[in-house]
Amino acid sequence: MSKSNPRFIEDNLFSEIVGLLPIVTTDLVLLNEDKQQILLFKRTNKPAQNLYFTPGGRLFKNEDLLTGIIRQGKREIGLNLDQNKLVFGGVINEIWSDSEFDEHNYHAVSIFWSYIISPTEINQLALDGQHSIYQWFDINDDNLHNYIQERLVTLGLR
Numbered sequence: 001m002s003k004s005n006p007r008f009i010e011d012n013l014f015s016e017i018v019g020l021l022p023i024v025t026t027d028l029v030l031l032n033e034d035k036q037q038i039l040l041f042k043r044t045n046k047p048a049q050n051l052y053f054t055p056g057g058r059l060f061k062n063e064d065l066l067t068g069i070i071r072q073g074k075r076e077i078g079l080n081l082d083q084n085k086l087v088f089g090g091v092i093n094e095i096w097s098d099s100e101f102d103e104h105n106y107h108a109v110s111i112f113w114s115y116i117i118s119p120t121e122i123n124q125l126a127l128d129g130q131h132s133i134y135q136w137f138d139i140n141d142d143n144l145h146n147y148i149q150e151r152l153v154t155l156g157l158r
Contacts, residue, residue, distance in 0.1 A: 007060045015101040022093075022107040026068040027056025028081075029089055029114045029151050031139075038139050039117060040148065041077065041131040047096035047106045051145055052135060056110065069113050077134075078126025079117075087114045090154040094147050110147075114155055 009017065017023070030039040040052035055076040059068045066083060073081040089112040099106035125134065137144060139157050152158045 011101075015104065018099050018101055018106060019104040022109050024059045025056050025108045025110045026059050026065060026072055027054045027110050027112040027151075028069060028073055028077075029054055029112055029155065030117045031114055031157075032136065033116055033118075035116070035157055036139055037136045038144075038148065038152065039122070039134055039136055040144075041127065041134045043130060044132050045130055046098045046100050048145070049098075052137065052148075053145060054112070054148065054151065055131065056112070059111070065111060073115075076128050076130060078124065078128075079121060080124075081115060085115055089114045089151060092147060092150050092154065112151055112154075 031037065032039070038054075041055050042052050043049055055072065056069070057072050057076065059065070063071075066086065069086065070081050070083065073079040092110050092112070094106075094108040094110055096106040096108075127134070139152050142149075144152075149158065
């Protein structure tokens with residue numbers, strides 16, 4: 001582990017963990033005010049590279065779920081989430097054929113939250129290196145990735 005950030009896991013150790021265990025993640029489903037559109041972000045890295053997907057990432061050991069999603073919202077898309085607007089969505093199992101490590105696939109247990117994002121908040125978005133652009137999609141678009149569709153079904157929106 002890095003001495004500057006005790007929660008950072010060095011690549012060689014994280015590769016071993018990814019090869020052995022599912023990773024618990026916390027993810028954010030951003031919706032417009034009438035919940036008919038979902039805001040997705042084009043990923044630059046594996047898994048889901050070049051796909052439009054929800055922002056989120058690894059939950060830290062001993063981290064509260066709300067603290068984790070608030071941290072991820074700030075880190076990945078520069079959004080200061082209003083805790084009172086977060087709605088627990090559910091948990092889904094994601095199994096990807098690839099990962100950032102060529103020798104392993106990626107398995108995530110995704111704990112996700114929905115959030116109605118305001119126009120003001122959209123104007124404040126600042127993407128990290130994991131995302132290149134963002135775009136609104138209709139929630140009934142059959143071309144959405146299966147894991148996005150599963151989140152929307154779990155939320156009762158499809």
